[in-house]
Amino acid sequence: MVQPLPITENNDVAVFNHTAFDGHEEVVFCHDVETGLKAIIAIHNTNCGPAVGGCRMWNYASDDEALTDVLRLSRGMTYKNALAGLPFGGGKSVIIGDAKTMKSEALFRAFGRFLNSLGGRYVTAEDVGTSTKDIAHIQMETDFVAGIEGLSGDPSPFTALGTYLGIKAAVKHKLGRDDLEGLKVSVQGLGSVGYYLCEHLARAGAKLFVTDINEAALKKAEAELGATIVGLDDIYDLDVDIYAPCALGATVNDNTIDRIKATIIAGCANNQLAEARHDQLLRDKGILYAPDYVINAGGIINVSFEKDYDKTKATAKVEEIYATLLDIFARADTQQKPTGIIADQMAREIIARGGK
Numbered sequence: 001m002v003q004p005l006p007i008t009e010n011n012d013v014a015v016f017n018h019t020a021f022d023g024h025e026e027v028v029f030c031h032d033v034e035t036g037l038k039a040i041i042a043i044h045n046t047n048c049g050p051a052v053g054g055c056r057m058w059n060y061a062s063d064d065e066a067l068t069d070v071l072r073l074s075r076g077m078t079y080k081n082a083l084a085g086l087p088f089g090g091g092k093s094v095i096i097g098d099a100k101t102m103k104s105e106a107l108f109r110a111f112g113r114f115l116n117s118l119g120g121r122y123v124t125a126e127d128v129g130t131s132t133k134d135i136a137h138i139q140m141e142t143d144f145v146a147g148i149e150g151l152s153g154d155p156s157p158f159t160a161l162g163t164y165l166g167i168k169a170a171v172k173h174k175l176g177r178d179d180l181e182g183l184k185v186s187v188q189g190l191g192s193v194g195y196y197l198c199e200h201l202a203r204a205g206a207k208l209f210v211t212d213i214n215e216a217a218l219k220k221a222e223a224e225l226g227a228t229i230v231g232l233d234d235i236y237d238l239d240v241d242i243y244a245p246c247a248l249g250a251t252v253n254d255n256t257i258d259r260i261k262a263t264i265i266a267g268c269a270n271n272q273l274a275e276a277r278h279d280q281l282l283r284d285k286g287i288l289y290a291p292d293y294v295i296n297a298g299g300i301i302n303v304s305f306e307k308d309y310d311k312t313k314a315t316a317k318v319e320e321i322y323a324t325l326l327d328i329f330a331r332a333d334t335q336q337k338p339t340g341i342i343a344d345q346m347a348r349e350i351i352a353r354g355g356k
Contacts, residue, residue, distance in 0.1 A: 020071035026121070027071070032110035036102065037095065039111055040066055042074035043122050044090040048355030050120055051091025052146065052300065053077035054127025055111070055138070057099040070094045072249070072271045077300070079347035080293035083324060084317075086304050087355055091122040099129035105137045112141030120144050125155065125303055128191070128248070152306040155299030158314065160196030162298025162321040163268040166290050167201070167242060169325040170264045174288040175241070181205035184240040186230070186262065189247030190217035193268045193299075197246060198225055211235045212247070236260055243267070250274040252289075257281055266290035279338035290325055291343040297321060 015027055025046060030039040043051045053074060060066040070092050078090025095111060115124060115138065125147035126135050132149040139145045147155055167185075171177050183206050187198055190212040198208055198221055208227035211234070212218055221227040230238065236259040243262040245251045249271030252260070257278060265272065265287055272292045273279055282289045298318040305314040328346070332339045 015067070018067065018071060020068050020075070022071065022075050024071060024074065026118075027067075028114065028118070030111065030114040032107070035104060035107040035110045036097070037107050037110045038063075038097070039093060039095045039114065040070045041093040041114065041118070041122060042070040042091060043118075044071075044074040044092075045078040045351060046089035046121060047351050048078075048082055048089050049087040050089060051077070051122045052081065052086075052088040052303070053090060053092040053122075053124070054147075054299075055093045055095065055124045055130050055134075056127040057095040057097060057103070057129030057134075059098040060094070060096050063096070066094050066096050069249075069271075076270055076293040078351065079344065080297045080300060082347040082350040082355065083294055083343065084297040084301050084304075085320070086300065088123075088300070088304070091124075092127075093122070093124055095129075103134065105140075108134050108137035109141050112138040112145075115144055116142035118144070125300075146303045146306050148306065151309050152303050152314070154192070155302050156192035157196050158302035158318050159193045159268055159296055159299035160200060161315070162301070162318045163193070163197050163244070163246075163266070163295050164200035164204075165319060165322040166295030166325050167244065167264070167266045169322045169329070170242070170266045170288055170290050173326060173329040174264050179204065182207065183242060184209065184238070185242040185244055186210075186235050186238045186240045187227075187244045187246055188212075188235050188251060188267070189245070189269065190214060190221055191246065193296075194244075194246035195221065197244065197268060198227065202226065206242075209235070209238055209240060238262075245269040245272045249292075252278055252282070254278075257285065260287065262287065264288045264290070266295055267292070268296040270296065273340065276340070279340035283332075283338045288329065289339050291328065291340045294325055294328065294343055295321060 026043040028041040074092035081088040123144045186209040202225040210227045236256045242264045244267035246268045253274035302314045332342045
């Protein structure tokens with residue numbers, strides 16, 4: 001039986017005074033006893049349309065860690081969809097658990113019933129730890145899903161394409177170059193998107209330095225792409241041109257900023273900055289930061305074409321990320337502000353106009 005997770009005064013999870021709350025419209029805690037489902041759905045803003053964002057499955061260390069993640073991710077989706085020019089608001093969901101051992105059709109169907117109860121205010125898709133197969137199980141209980149196999153399908157290649165084009169925009173602005181030949185790029189994380197990104201970079205002549213917890217993915221990148229494998233912590237100390245965070249968030253933090261030698265940070269991970277103030281620290285250090293929710297919008301852009309899917313049109317829309325980032329970089333220089341602040345300002349203006 002599906003039951004709501006009770007929230008009492010003594011619960012460790014606090015929502016309204018949470019540092020990442022940011023005026024969310026709705027936060028739903030989901031618990032299904034029979035399947036063991038524990039999930040959180042966060043709807044940040046629906047000014048521009050129904051909230052759209054993926055469903056992540058991760059073995060969080062605590063409920064508060066899961067709540068922080070879903071609140072930050074859903075806010076990022078609001079801004080991402082706005083700057084991508086999509087008729088969507090922002091939302092996200094997380095399922096607490098080990099994606100390697102806890103998945104089942106019943107668990108995802110239970111999640112689907114919770115999702116369906118929201119009546120279309122939030123539409124989900126795959127994300128870290130979930131797949132198109134999992135989305136198909138959710139779809140057994142609700143129509144409020146996207147990224148369906150056979151339609152727009154796996155968004156990873158489009159996220160990677162947008163990130164690659166965003167890196168090219170950053171190189172154009174910072175280094176005055178239209179090519180990546182010979183540039184050194186450190187890529188942290190070789191998941192679906194990260195590996196696709198490495199393929200783009202290798203074809204463009206970049207020299208790759210990669211790290212991941214997945215040894216098989218590392219060996220594959222070494223054999224197929226000529227990548228150099230480095231340690232998980234060593235990735236921050238490399239003398240490279242570009243640092244591309246493509247794993248989980250918050251890798252740009254007080255402990256790593258002084259170690260990063262790259263002049264560009266541009267990757268596909270969400271919430272790359274541990275705190276908003278790190279945006280200014282990067283600018284002070286002369287590092288050009290490509291705001292994560294702008295550069296990694298390719299996947300949701302592709303999903304937006306699902307109803308009448310046209311890969312050519314979807315790809316053309318993803319390619320607009322290049323010009324959007326160049327605009328952000330130019331405004332940041334003119335206004336002498338960090339790029340993240342500029343992107344946020346632009347997104348809030350669009351959201352205030354209801355997407356118009």
